[in-house]
Amino acid sequence: MELGQVGQKARGLIVPLLLLAVWWVAARNGWASASLLPPPEKVWSTFVKLLNEGKVTGNLELSLVKVAKGFVIGIAAGFMLGSLMGVSRTVEKLAGPLFNAVRQVPILGWIPLLILWFGLTELAKVIFIALGAFYPMTLNTFDGCRQLKKEYLEVARVFEYGRLRLLWRFTLPSALPSILAGIRVSMSEAWLLVIGAEIFFKTTGGMGDMMWEAKEKVRMDVVFITIIIIGLIGYLLNIALGLLESRLLRWRGSN
Amino acid sequence: MEKSGTLEILNVTKKFKVNGDATPVLEDINLTVKPGEFISIIGPSGCGKTTLLRLIIGLESNYEGNILLDGKRLNGPDRRRGVVFQDHRLLPWLSVERNIGLGLEGNRKVNGDRKKVVQEHLELVGLQGFEKAYPAQLSGGMAQRAAIARALVNRPEILLLDEPLGALDALTRMYMQQELEKIWQQEGGITMIMITHDVEEAIYLSDKVVIMSSRPGGIRKIVPVPLARPRDRASYDFVRLKEEILKEFQLHAESGFSYAI
Numbered sequence: 345m346e347l348g349q350v351g352q353k354a355r356g357l358i359v360p361l362l363l364l365a366v367w368w369v370a371a372r373n374g375w376a377s378a379s380l381l382p383p384p385e386k387v388w389s390t391f392v393k394l395l396n397e398g399k400v401t402g403n404l405e406l407s408l409v410k411v412a413k414g415f416v417i418g419i420a421a422g423f424m425l426g427s428l429m430g431v432s433r434t435v436e437k438l439a440g441p442l443f444n445a446v447r448q449v450p451i452l453g454w455i456p457l458l459i460l461w462f463g464l465t466e467l468a469k470v471i472f473i474a475l476g477a478f479y480p481m482t483l484n485t486f487d488g489c490r491q492l493k494k495e496y497l498e499v500a501r502v503f504e505y506g507r508l509r510l511l512w513r514f515t516l517p518s519a520l521p522s523i524l525a526g527i528r529v530s531m532s533e534a535w536l537l538v539i540g541a542e543i544f545f546k547t548t549g550g551m552g553d554m555m556w557e558a559k560e561k562v563r564m565d566v567v568f569i570t571i572i573i574i575g576l577i578g579y580l581l582n583i584a585l586g587l588l589e590s591r592l593l594r595w596r597g598s599n
Numbered sequence: 600m601e602k603s604g605t606l607e608i609l610n611v612t613k614k615f616k617v618n619g620d621a622t623p624v625l626e627d628i629n630l631t632v633k634p635g636e637f638i639s640i641i642g643p644s645g646c647g648k649t650t651l652l653r654l655i656i657g658l659e660s661n662y663e664g665n666i667l668l669d670g671k672r673l674n675g676p677d678r679r680r681g682v683v684f685q686d687h688r689l690l691p692w693l694s695v696e697r698n699i700g701l702g703l704e705g706n707r708k709v710n711g712d713r714k715k716v717v718q719e720h721l722e723l724v725g726l727q728g729f730e731k732a733y734p735a736q737l738s739g740g741m742a743q744r745a746a747i748a749r750a751l752v753n754r755p756e757i758l759l760l761d762e763p764l765g766a767l768d769a770l771t772r773m774y775m776q777q778e779l780e781k782i783w784q785q786e787g788g789i790t791m792i793m794i795t796h797d798v799e800e801a802i803y804l805s806d807k808v809v810i811m812s813s814r815p816g817g818i819r820k821i822v823p824v825p826l827a828r829p830r831d832r833a834s835y836d837f838v839r840l841k842e843e844i845l846k847e848f849q850l851h852a853e854s855g856f857s858y859a860i
Binding site for chain 1: 656657658675676677678680681682684686688690691692693701702704705706733734735736753
């Protein structure tokens, strides 16, 4: 059983390892020029060097802090708006149309405005990330709150529950699966946007900036390193949230 | 003073709007339920029995006539009337213990230790040991026990049961009927009004069986069940009563020696 599970997990490594092999063979045989496709061992040695200089961890920390700020602000605001619209038809009628109209503006479309208002500051980047996390969180929380079954509502009425107790005991727990899905989408959105923010709101520091700088200097090995790290961190964040999710939703049972 | 909890249903008519026309679902219902009685309401599907129960619970409004509890017109649900729904309606995100405790929340009239009250009711329905289980981990019968405990936790005067055993398999169902009778006796003085479509279940449990007719729903007949408890489903009087009630629906009870064709 245990061995079988390990086998299952290991299967996910087959394709990446195969790609690595193709890459290694291609670089070795000079199928592409070394400046466009640096060999894996070169990427690795650069990685070790950058790690020793503290550049990888330093830039990663800058990005993660930005993401954390934007993510927390975004999901907090999304949770508030989503749950308010979810429980109150009045709020939905007041805020819903504006929210749905504003949502049509692509996130990238906010960059000029944010730059003009806040300059190339940390704040502008955090707002940009928060905005990306805000939309999915709002939508998922709203949907979740609306899904409270009429049958449960009747139980609450029989027990003479007030609005707050209804929200706390019935509406929010029943919306939890949807809210957690929202948090997950928001997290990956935030991680995506921090790289964009660091490229577009040109300042120093962060994984996006490291990547852009490497491109300017045509350091393909560094570009590769940043791509791999960004992908890996996003993947790990998703796994962490998945674990949190299965812990919080264990009442759903195994089947 | 008399024991409280007399329920009077006086000239109650309920109409539902269908395509703009008001169609009567219930017409001129009259029924008095005394404190401590066990009443079953039985009738073909679509006769409005569930609507009648929902009116008594207070989940339906806008009716003609009066529904009075101790002479006062009912206005919406309250904790004096507990409800057991056909689908147990336990909250899947709460453990059995916390589901049962739900009813106590916000109820200022509960004196003393709430945990103890929950524990007592867990024992009443025989769910000790399952305090921490989630509803998804329970069988249908166990879930319905938890639902009964949850409905009783506020010590309501009247317990309203909407086909509470309808979704259970035949054996569990017979067992739960015994349990329900035991609970009714232990909760001394509680009134129970149960919707069912099972004639035997109605006779086994009730002091009176209310037979409804359909389109529009009305009370066709009220049959008292004067048999001593616990009742023997195979006894002559039980079977005769079953025959009598089934005749109301133009059906006949299977006789002891029928052959399958």
